[in-house]
Amino acid sequence: ITWASTIDDVKAAYGEPASEGSSGSEDTFINTTLTYNFDPGIVRIGFQTKDGETKLNSVAFYCD
Secondary structure, eight states, X not given: OOTTOOXXXXXXXXXXXXXXXXXXXXXXXXXXXXXXXXXXXXXXEEEEEETTEEEEEEEEEEEO
């Protein structure tokens, strides 16, 4: 996975996320977060869609 990866690229590499959520407004931008559960924590991969273009914008690791 690279900064050029798409949501579909991430799902192809890691499968369906434990959860997927979106927030924002189509008039400005939409944030989408894919959350994966791994032992011993979780990974959240974030995307932002603006002007019809979706880009990966964050990767966060949380350990228990």
